[in-house]
Amino acid sequence: MLAIRNRVCTAIAMFCLVVLGACSATYQNHGYAPSDEELAELVVGVDTRATVDDVVGPPSASGMLSDGNYYYVRSRVRHFGMYRPQVVERQVLAISFDQNDAIANIERFGLQDGNVVPLSRRVTDSSVVSNGFLRQLLGNIGNLDPSQLFN
Structure with a gap:
């Protein structure tokens, strides 16, 4: 009787540990932004x-033209x-250039600086919005147009 009670208590304890472990948050990191130490090597107006x-590598996104920021x-x-997944941190580092390809400005923006702006939004309008196959x-x-049957 005591052995069964110990097994039940052990099973309940294991179940509680699994439930608590499943409730932990997980984080995913996306993208790359250079650190302040890397940016210290760049001189505005010279580089x-x-x-x-x-120094910091090519960006994952650049301006609209080949000479963009x-x-x-x-x-x-x-x-x-x-x-739903929640964005807890976002940094956008913008390096702008002048007409001579020299650095004109270096700016860093975060979530606290304004509204969340989608960087890429690809929406295709379709005439099949709410119609299923059936x-x-x-x-x-x-x-069916009967006049087209006799042509």
Whole structure:
């Protein structure tokens, strides 16, 4: 009787440990933004685009044109159980250049600096928004034009 009681207590304790372990938050890091120590090697007005490529590396996103500014983006996302993932930290480092490809400005932005802006938003409009396959199939039944049958 005592052995069964010990096994039940052990099973309950193991179950509680598994439940508590499953409730811990997990974090995912995305992207790369250079540290302040790496940026200290760059001099505004002196260093060029090639120097930035050598010191901190090429960015994951750049401006619209080939001569555009450099944008380094880093974010940290918290996943907790069944809840929606939440961005807990985001840094955007913007390095802008003048017409001679020299560094004009270095700025760092975070979540506290303003609204969250989606960097890439690809939306394709479709005429099949809320129609499923069966609805499309049955919707064509009434679209029969008898005049086209005799042509």
